[in-house]
Amino acid sequence: MHKTLNAATNAATQSPVVSLKNVHKSFGTLKVLDGVSFEVDRGEVLVLIGRSGSGKSTALRCIDRFERIDSGEIVVCDHRVSDPKLDLRALRQDVGIVFQSYNLFPHLTIEENITLAPCSVKGVSKAEAKEEARRVLAQVGLEDKLHQYPEQLSGGQQQRAAIARSLAMQPKVMLFDEVTSALDPELTGEVLKVIEALAADGMTMVMVTHEMGFARGIANRVVFMHRGKVHETGPAAILTSPATPELAQFVGTGL
Amino acid sequence: MGGTLNANHLMFLGYGALWTIGLSLIGLLGGGIAGFIIALCRISPNRIVRLLSAGYVQLIQGTPLLVIMFLTYFGLPTLGVTVSPLTAASASLTIYVGAYLGEIWRGSIESVPRPQWEAAEGLALSRSQRMMKVILPQAIRIATPPTVGFMVQIIKNTSLASVVGFVELARSGQIINNSLFEPFLIYTIIAGIYFALCYPISRISRRLETRSGPARLSLGTA
Numbered sequence: 001m002h003k004t005l006n007a008a009t010n011a012a013t014q015s016p017v018v019s020l021k022n023v024h025k026s027f028g029t030l031k032v033l034d035g036v037s038f039e040v041d042r043g044e045v046l047v048l049i050g051r052s053g054s055g056k057s058t059a060l061r062c063i064d065r066f067e068r069i070d071s072g073e074i075v076v077c078d079h080r081v082s083d084p085k086l087d088l089r090a091l092r093q094d095v096g097i098v099f100q101s102y103n104l105f106p107h108l109t110i111e112e113n114i115t116l117a118p119c120s121v122k123g124v125s126k127a128e129a130k131e132e133a134r135r136v137l138a139q140v141g142l143e144d145k146l147h148q149y150p151e152q153l154s155g156g157q158q159q160r161a162a163i164a165r166s167l168a169m170q171p172k173v174m175l176f177d178e179v180t181s182a183l184d185p186e187l188t189g190e191v192l193k194v195i196e197a198l199a200a201d202g203m204t205m206v207m208v209t210h211e212m213g214f215a216r217g218i219a220n221r222v223v224f225m226h227r228g229k230v231h232e233t234g235p236a237a238i239l240t241s242p243a244t245p246e247l248a249q250f251v252g253t254g255l
Numbered sequence: 256m257g258g259t260l261n262a263n264h265l266m267f268l269g270y271g272a273l274w275t276i277g278l279s280l281i282g283l284l285g286g287g288i289a290g291f292i293i294a295l296c297r298i299s300p301n302r303i304v305r306l307l308s309a310g311y312v313q314l315i316q317g318t319p320l321l322v323i324m325f326l327t328y329f330g331l332p333t334l335g336v337t338v339s340p341l342t343a344a345s346a347s348l349t350i351y352v353g354a355y356l357g358e359i360w361r362g363s364i365e366s367v368p369r370p371q372w373e374a375a376e377g378l379a380l381s382r383s384q385r386m387m388k389v390i391l392p393q394a395i396r397i398a399t400p401p402t403v404g405f406m407v408q409i410i411k412n413t414s415l416a417s418v419v420g421f422v423e424l425a426r427s428g429q430i431i432n433n434s435l436f437e438p439f440l441i442y443t444i445i446a447g448i449y450f451a452l453c454y455p456i457s458r459i460s461r462r463l464e465t466r467s468g469p470a471r472l473s474l475g476t477a
Binding site: 064066089090092093095096097099101103104105106107116117120121162165166169 | 375379381384388389392393396
């Protein structure tokens with residue numbers, strides 16, 4: 001009995017947290033994803049790079065079912081995302097997503113932003129949720145902003161608060177969609193530091209970014225997307241010694 | 256018959272003005288409830304519900320309130336339903352105001368930036384939770400100035416209830432004029448009372464518009 005349980009948990013830890021298999025997706029006649037496959041293991045940081053329009057953001061959004069795929073298979077934390085009968089809310093409790101434009105709720109304080117989902121989705125008590133809010137805000141260095149409104153914070157602070165809001169749901173995987181693209185270099189730095197700390201804590205992450213230096217430092221795996229396909233993939237080292245001319249050209253212009 | 260304008264006449268006008276206010280409030284309340292339901296139907300995930308509510312709005316917006324009043328007051332009795340002037344006027348206003356407020360509120364809900372929906376979805380909130388806790392609080396802020404502005408339209412439109420014999424401000428003016436025959440004087444007083452009712456409300460609406468400016472701006476960048 002004990003053995004089978006152990007075997008089961010072993011199998012669970014070995015199966016990837018996120019897996020895309022031969023995913024196809026078109027917007028009208030435009031083919032955005034053309035047979036994309038990749039996997040993300042527990043504790044791994046996968047960085048999606050590529051030109052605008054290469055499909056990297058769409059691939060990321062498909063993981064949280066913000067886009068429906070035309071064919072292929074996506075499995076995230078044992079949720080079959082490509083299944084029409086998917087329990088969407090169960091999936092989204094396991095997946096945290098942070099957007100380029102922060103998307104904090106402007107009519108709520110930072111604390112209310114963070115406690116909203118744990119209280120109304122998970123049924124956590126107000127007191128517990130507030131405790132958790134304090135903890136996640138400390139994690140992103142904003143414990144003093146608890147009672148402020150989003151508009152009173154800088155862009156970098158808002159983005160960190162948005163990360164904290166996602167963390168409060170205790171997701172098994174975090175998705176970051178160009179989270180620093182709206183920020184100036186100084187504010188970018190403070191957000192990236194938070195993400196680095198999360199990676200060091202062992203959080204599984206998939207991120208789309210244009211920060212090549214950051215990608216090199218944090219990625220366990222890099223996926224370079226080009227024209228809707230995974231054009232080149234490998235460890236962070238491929239950013240310094242790319243195998244394909246397209247990636248060479250991309251990092252050449254990116255650095 | 257005849258005579259000059261006296262205190263009794265003014266009392267009578269005051270009474271009519273009270274009914275104008277009362278009918279406006281009924282229209283706002285009834286139309287508000289109807290409008291809220293219509294706004295929700297207009298953005299429903301169900302296509303049939305969306306089409307039906309859109310059809311309702313198109314139909315009512317393309318029909319004069321006067322005709323709706325006639326239909327409810329004179330049309331319904333031919334179907335065996337007799338209604339009092341108050342009921343007919345209230346029902347007509349509810350039908351009419353509901354269509355317009357429904358559209359104003361649908362627009363307000365839809366002008367809450369799309370990413371706000373996505374952020375709420377990403378946090379696993381259910382559709383009704385997203386609506387109640389994230390979208391509506393922001394939509395209400397956007398909807399307040401045009402809604403208050405529309406109140407002015409409601410007040411003025413209650414004058415049409417006079418055609419079904421309901422004695423509100425315009426009708427009470429008519430009645431007094433029938434005995435005094437001083438149309439210029441009496442209708443000037445009537446116009447003055449309508450203005451006194453409407454002007455403060457349009458001022459409030461304009462104040463709200465300028466004040467909600469920065470709030471909308473911050474919604475845009477959020």
